[in-house]
Amino acid sequence: MSKETRQLILLLILITIGLAYGYYSYLFAPKWTEIQELQRFVDERQSRYTTLLGYREKSSSLEWEVAQREKEYNNLRDQIPQMIDKPELVVDLYTFAKINQVQPQTVTFESLETMDTYVTQSLTFTCLGTQQGIINMINDIQRSEGQRFNLERLNFTNDKGILHGEIHLIAYASRVGEEPQAKNAQSR
Incomplete structure (x- = not known):
């Protein structure tokens, strides 16, 4: 090649x-x-x-499940008050105290805080009473149907079997119903 x-x-x-x-x-x-x-x-x-x-x-079972979740949501939403009414809070706290033989002293409100779908009101409730009476009152407050409270902290001093208590609570209210009312007020 x-x-x-x-x-x-x-x-x-x-x-x-x-x-x-x-x-x-x-x-x-x-x-x-x-x-x-x-x-x-x-x-x-x-x-x-x-x-x-x-x-x-599974559409029928999913529709049923969605309906159940909506019912649960509505039931829970109905359990949360629609607004924070300070006089009603004071009356409720004093009523719980008197039912449990606790002597109410003062209720001090702190600032109102607004979240996305709810508002919170911090408050301090001072009282005098026996240990068992205060425990029963705190349990009644937390099981309250009218107003929803969360126990934030407790501060007690014991003076000869009588407790002087400072109970810090947070009250909750829903803002869900607030928006349509605001729109109606603007349109007037």
């Missing part, structure tokens, strides 16, 4: 390798990556579709 023939064969081999490399690098590999991404997307959608088909088969 002559030198020119070998060079021509070597040139053809190099051109073929270069074309194959260029095809793989610039055409095949990017499209292959795109195909793999589309395959993952199709697999994800297929699994989601299968899940939704399962929901469709």
